[in-house]
Each structure stands twice: as structure tokens, then as C-alpha cells.
Amino acid sequence: MRLTAPYWLGYRALFTWLNPLGYVSTRLVQPVATALLFVGALSVSAGSVNRPVFGTALLATVSAVMFGVTLLVGNDDEFGTLDYRILTSQRLSRYLVTGSLPHMLDALLSSLVVLSVVVLIFQITVPASAFPVVLAALLAALLGGIGLGLLCGAIALRGVNLFLMPNIIGSLLVLTSGAIVAPDQVAEWLGPVGTLLPINAGVEAVLVSLEQGETHLAQAYQLVLAEALVGCAWIAVGGAALHVVFRRRRAG
Amino acid sequence: MRRALWAGFKLQLKLEAFGPFAILSALVTPVVYALVIIAARGEILTFNVLLGAGVIGLLSNGTMHAIFMVLDEKYDGTFSTLAATPAALAAPIAGRAIGAVLQGAVVFPVTVVVLVVLTRQVPDNMGVYSALQVLLAFVGVMSITLIITGVMSRYEYSAGMLNGMVPLILVVSGTFASQQRLPDLLVYLGWLSPLTGPLDTPEDGQVDLRLLLLSATLGGAWLAVSAWYLARLPEALRKRPRGYEA
Numbered sequence: 109m110r111l112t113a114p115y116w117l118g119y120r121a122l123f124t125w126l127n128p129l130g131y132v133s134t135r136l137v138q139p140v141a142t143a144l145l146f147v148g149a150l151s152v153s154a155g156s157v158n159r160p161v162f163g164t165a166l167l168a169t170v171s172a173v174m175f176g177v178t179l180l181v182g183n184d185d186e187f188g189t190l191d192y193r194i195l196t197s198q199r200l201s202r203y204l205v206t207g208s209l210p211h212m213l214d215a216l217l218s219s220l221v222v223l224s225v226v227v228l229i230f231q232i233t234v235p236a237s238a239f240p241v242v243l244a245a246l247l248a249a250l251l252g253g254i255g256l257g258l259l260c261g262a263i264a265l266r267g268v269n270l271f272l273m274p275n276i277i278g279s280l281l282v283l284t285s286g287a288i289v290a291p292d293q294v295a296e297w298l299g300p301v302g303t304l305l306p307i308n309a310g311v312e313a314v315l316v317s318l319e320q321g322e323t324h325l326a327q328a329y330q331l332v333l334a335e336a337l338v339g340c341a342w343i344a345v346g347g348a349a350l351h352v353v354f355r356r357r358r359a360g
Numbered sequence: 361m362r363r364a365l366w367a368g369f370k371l372q373l374k375l376e377a378f379g380p381f382a383i384l385s386a387l388v389t390p391v392v393y394a395l396v397i398i399a400a401r402g403e404i405l406t407f408n409v410l411l412g413a414g415v416i417g418l419l420s421n422g423t424m425h426a427i428f429m430v431l432d433e434k435y436d437g438t439f440s441t442l443a444a445t446p447a448a449l450a451a452p453i454a455g456r457a458i459g460a461v462l463q464g465a466v467v468f469p470v471t472v473v474v475l476v477v478l479t480r481q482v483p484d485n486m487g488v489y490s491a492l493q494v495l496l497a498f499v500g501v502m503s504i505t506l507i508i509t510g511v512m513s514r515y516e517y518s519a520g521m522l523n524g525m526v527p528l529i530l531v532v533s534g535t536f537a538s539q540q541r542l543p544d545l546l547v548y549l550g551w552l553s554p555l556t557g558p559l560d561t562p563e564d565g566q567v568d569l570r571l572l573l574l575s576a577t578l579g580g581a582w583l584a585v586s587a588w589y590l591a592r593l594p595e596a597l598r599k600r601p602r603g604y605e606a
Contacts, residue, residue: 130520137524149536289400
């Protein structure tokens with residue numbers, strides 16, 4: 109409790125959750141309604157809606173963590189506590205890991221709510237064998253969200269509006285991550301871009317487990333691993349960017 | 361009152377007309393959504409998709425700027441300063457909200473051109489009443505933005521309170537696909553939305569004029585409600601002064 113209490117307090121104070129309606133609206137209504145918008149729009153065509161159903165859940169995961177971690181860094185700066193934190197002996201990695209944890213739990217809750225609502229409304233059958241793959245893909249997608257959040261936080265510390273980068277990346281994820289539509293279906297050149305972003309491998313893993321059954325579980329888990337590796341790469345990029353910004357700030 | 365409204369309107373355009381958020385919410389987001397829908401359905405560019413994308417741009421831009429604008433004005437102490445004067449408290453923020461929606465309306469034709477160029481298609485199912493649909497969508501977005509501005513202005517810690525409203529309104533209004541596929545509760549909610557009439561129309565463009573007229577009445581009623589709601593802001597803040605906080 110002694111370890112987590114300040115982070116819990118920070119989590120509540122640095123975000124808009126002092127108003128419970130803000131939490132419900134942002135973490136639950138927004139991702140559910142976005143999922144219904146896409147799944148509803150694609151359910152009118154003849155094809156399967158598995159991709160948008162699970163893709164929007166992964167999108168909710170990545171978006172929640174990305175916004176959360178961006179605000180973790182950005183609001184710390186805006187409310188004047190970041191400089192004290194930088195000057196203390198606390199390790200940057202501990203600050204980021206402990207600070208990200210509530211957002212990871214939040215994102216998981218949010219994506220499970222999205223998935224449950226969409227599956228119920230559109231009466232989609234999910235085989236039991238796919239559950240572990242779905243959960244593993246959601247967990248792997250958290251890493252990508254953290255990495256993108258760190259990067260956005262670092263950019264925000266350089267004077268860019270806190271909400272700009274997460275919103276730009278959010279649009280990029282909708283278009284190219286494969287959450288709603290395979291990237292090469294939008295434009296051929298977007299295919300390679302999509303593979304560098306979170307969600308792409310995760311959603312493919314879920315699709316393999318759903319459409320090819322238990323015989324292809326190994327392939328599905330390989331894709332989950334790929335999703336986790338992409339996430340780790342983004343954490344490395346975001347962490348390095350933040351480290352540079354922190355070092356400059358400490359020096360100047 | 362009119363001068364304060366006009367001043368708010370000019371301020372909004374001066375501050376945000378070409379801001380990155382305006383470009384992102386009014387142009388990039390609707391284009392991305394439309395491209396994704398067209399690609400996933402494997403279909404041509406239809407008027408319904410164009411209008412849906414346009415409304416996403418209008419509503420995202422209007423509400424996003426309304427939220428930021430109210431927060432800025434609260435941080436700057438505009439509300440408490442105006443409350444101590446005989447000036448109309450709601451007029452400058454109403455002016456800024458109207459400016460934000462008009463800014464989105466100016467970008468709407470640009471969105472159309474960008475989508476036509478990117479897809480290399482011209483929507484062929486534009487009906488006789490398409491212009492009326494666009495106008496009603498604009499009126500609907502205006503009323504929703506003004507109501508959101510009014511709600512944001514009344515409550516403290518309100519930054520995230522209305523984040524979920526935009527996608528929810530879009531879903532229940534039948535953006536990109538008829539809301540009839542949704543559960544009954546959401547369908548009933550959709551009947552209250554001023555955007556359902558213009559958005560939830562048959563793919564072939566054969567719109568029922570009676571439904572559009574009904575929608576125009578609903579849109580007008582919502583616009584009147586939004587004006588009334590904003591006009592009552594000083595009284596609401598007097599009763600609940602915590603609303604002055606951001």
C-alpha cells in the first residue's frame with residue numbers, strides 16, 4: 109500500500125477522473141460507441157465482422173494506455189511535479205512502470221467491456237479455444253500502447269500540445285493498424301506501415317484462432333509474440349525519447 | 361449581447377482557424393473514417409458515406425473546440441470576471457462555439473474534394489434532397505455543440521465528461537449504417553437525435569421528404585433548447601459556483 113498509494117493518488121489527481129462521469133464517458137462509452145460505429149457500419153456488407161469486433165477492442169486497449177501514459181508525463185509537467193520527480197533519486201523506469209499500471213488495468217477493463225457489448229449486440233459466437241489468444245493479444249497490445257504513450261509524452265514535453273500526438277496516432281491506427289480493415293485493402297503501400305504499428309499482429313492472431321481453429325494455435329501465439337515484440341520496440345523508442353528529454357531538462 | 365457573441369466568434373477563428381486540431385478533427389479524422397469504411401465494405405463512394413464523414417468532421421471539430429475553449433476560458437477566469445459585470449456571460453462562449461462549427465462547415469467541401477480525389481469516384485446517388493440533408497446535419501451539429509458547451513460550462517472537472525458523446529451520437533443517428541440494427545434502447549435514443557433524419561437514409565438516395573421535414577422540426581427544436589440552455593448559464597452558475605472551476 110505504501111508503494112502504490114502515491115501512484116493511485118496521482119492517477120486520480122492527474123486525470124479527469126475526479127468527476128466519475130468523465131471516467132465513464134472516456135473509458136467506457138467512447139470505446140464502446142466507436143466499436144459499435146465501425147462494427148455496425150461493416151455488418152451491412154456480406155463479409156465477416158470478426159476483424160472490426162476484435163480490432164476495436166485492441167484499439168481501445170492501445171488508445172487507453174497511450175492517452176493514459178501521455179497524460180501521466182504531460183500532466184506531471186503541467187502541474188509542476190515533473191521537475192521534482194526528475195531531480196529525485198527515483199529511477200525513471202520505476203516511475204513509468206508504476207505509473208502505467210493503473211492505465212493498463214483500465215485499458216484491459218475498457219477493452220473487455222467493448223468486446224462484451226459488441227459480441228452481445230451483434231450476437232457473435234466466440235469459440236472457447238480463442239479466449240486465451242484474445243486475452244494474450246490484449247495483454248501484448250498494452251505494450252504498444254505504453255510505447256506510443258511514452259513517445260507522445262516526450263513530444264509533449266518539447267512544447268507540442270498534449271492531446272495532439274495521441275489524436276494523430278489514433279487516426280493513424282484506425283487507418284493502418286488493421287484494427288478495422290487490413291491496411292493493404294486501403295492502399296497497397298500501407299501494408300508495410302501497418303506491420304510496424306501495434307494491433308496489426310494481435311488482430312491477425314485473433315483472426316487465425318477464430319477462423320482456423322485449434323490446429324493453428326501455435327501460429328496464433330507466434331503472432332501474439334510478434335505483437336509483444338512490436339510493443340517492446342515502441343517502448344524502446346518512446347523510452348529513449350523520454351530519456352533524452354529528461355536529460356536535457358535536468359541539464360538545463 | 362450581439363457584440364459579445366461576435367467577439368467570441370472572431371476570437372475562435374483568430375485562435376483556431378488553421379490550428380492543428382482543426383485540421384485533424386475537421387479533415388483528417390473524417391477522411392480516415394470514410395476511407396476505412398469504403399475499403400472494408402469494398403464499395404464505391406456513396407453520398408451517405410460522404411455525409412457521414414462530413415458530420416464526423418463537423419461534430420468532432422465543434423465539440424473538441426467547445427471542450428478546449430470552455431477549459432481555456434475557465435482557466436483564464438473569463439467566467440468569474442464576466443459574472444461580475446452586466447455583460448451576458450454566455451454570449452462570448454456561444455460565439456466561440458458557433459465559430460468552431462462554422463469552421464468545420466468550411467472544411468466540409470474540402471473533405472468532399474479530398475475523398476473524391478483519393479477514391480477517384482464521384483458519388484452517384486445524390487438525391488434531390490441532398491442539400492437539405494447537409495443543411496439539417498449542420499443545424500443538428502450546431503445544436504449539439506451548443507448544448508455540450510452549456511454542459512461543460514456548468515460543471516467542474518468536466519474535461520472528459522463528454523468524450524463519449526460524439527461517437528454515441530454518431531452511432532444512434534445511423535452514421536454509415538442504419539441505426540435499426542442496434543438494440544431498441546439505442547434506436548429510441550436515435551429518434552431524439554437531430555442527426556438521425558439527415559444521416560439514416562436509404563442507400564439509393566430516395567429520401568422521404570416528410571421524414572426530412574420532421575427532422576427539420578426536431579433540429580429547430582434542439583437549436584431553440586440549446587440557446588435557452590446557454591442563456592440560463594449565469595443563473596446556473598450562481599446556484600452552483602463550483603462550476604466556475606475548470
